[in-house]
Amino acid sequence: STVYLNGEYMPMSEAKISPMDRGFLFGDGIYEVVPSYNGRLVGFAPHFDRMNDGMKSIGIELDMSHDEWREISEKLSEANGAGNLGIYYHVSRGTDTKRTHNYPAGVKPTVFAFAFEIPAEPVADKTKAKSYSVSTSDDLRWKRCNIKSTALLGNVLHYQQGIDDGNQECILFNAEGFMTEGSSTNAYIVKDGVVITPALSTQLLPGITRLMLLDILRKDGSIQVEERPVSRAEFDAADEVWLSSSSKEVAAVVSVDGKPVGNGQIGDVWEKAQALFSAGKY
Numbered sequence: 332s333t334v335y336l337n338g339e340y341m342p343m344s345e346a347k348i349s350p351m352d353r354g355f356l357f358g359d360g361i362y363e364v365v366p367s368y369n370g371r372l373v374g375f376a377p378h379f380d381r382m383n384d385g386m387k388s389i390g391i392e393l394d395m396s397h398d399e400w401r402e403i404s405e406k407l408s409e410a411n412g413a414g415n416l417g418i419y420y421h422v423s424r425g426t427d428t429k430r431t432h433n434y435p436a437g438v439k440p441t442v443f444a445f446a447f448e449i450p451a452e453p454v455a456d457k458t459k460a461k462s463y464s465v466s467t468s469d470d471l472r473w474k475r476c477n478i479k480s481t482a483l484l485g486n487v488l489h490y491q492q493g494i495d496d497g498n499q500e501c502i503l504f505n506a507e508g509f510m511t512e513g514s515s516t517n518a519y520i521v522k523d524g525v526v527i528t529p530a531l532s533t534q535l536l537p538g539i540t541r542l543m544l545l546d547i548l549r550k551d552g553s554i555q556v557e558e559r560p561v562s563r564a565e566f567d568a569a570d571e572v573w574l575s576s577s578s579k580e581v582a583a584v585v586s587v588d589g590k591p592v593g594n595g596q597i598g599d600v601w602e603k604a605q606a607l608f609s610a611g612k613y
């Protein structure tokens with residue numbers, strides 16, 4: 332496949348970076364994943380606003396406009412079949428000749444992007460949609476989970492925990508017993524028709540799918556939304572549990588730690604919310 336590296340397009344097999352790159356040595360970088368369905372990018376502007384916020388918060392200076400990012404997205408989509416793609420963008424602090432923890436002066440950020448296949452847009456039909464099973468765990472990650480850092484070992488360990496249990500994701504709870512998010516997704520419960528998800532904080536990623544979903548639900552008004560803490564007890568008594576991410580859109584969880592959620596079937600509120608999301612995403 333064709334990838335982008337530092338201003339050039341090339342076959343993936345020809346893309347090379349130095350082992351002295353700080354992305355490799357320290358996980359010192361910021362990334363994004365933007366869905367592209369037949370060339371149509373979803374959430375493009377908020378994704379790159381978040382990318383810029385992340386770079387600012389770790390002191391990476393890169394002069395790339397939204398238009399330049401858009402051109403890379405369009406070229407990668409075209410060069411990679413223009414189907415259902417996730418476009419991955421990665422900016423590391425750059426390549427130095429020494430390994431020092433402090434930010435080195437005068438290095439140029441490394442900019443990399445490639446496309447990978449993602450599932451087709453979910454159909455809002457609870458009899459046909461893919462359902463998910465999850466594990467749960469104490470959230471053992473760091474205290475700046477709002478930064479979309481390429482240092483993902485904490486997330487990798489939690490995701491693997493889910494896989495080792497035979498599930499597809501792991502939902503995390505903070506030291507006070509409140510839900511934070513999934514290892515690669517935002518998390519929600521539904522109780523008595525109300526969608527509840529934790530408010531943004533340093534304990535979770537400000538997901539773009541979350542941003543659009545809450546915006547769409549509030550504008551529509553037929554499903555009530557609350558952003559507030561979700562205790563473990565409330566989670567265990569939920570009628571529905573959902574995940575959201577750029578590659579999954581809204582995803583229904585039907586099993587938690589081997590026990591059914593509600594009646595063990597995908598719920599009606601999910602079906603309605605995914606339909607609204609499909610129609611309203613931007």
Ligand code: PDD
Nearest residue numbers: 364514515516517536538539540576577
């Ligand atoms: N994951 N929380 C975490 C920890 C994530 O890694 C992600 C995204 C999300 C959802 O964010 P968004 O709606 O903006 O995709 C929440 C991406 C897709 C990944 O790492 O592959």
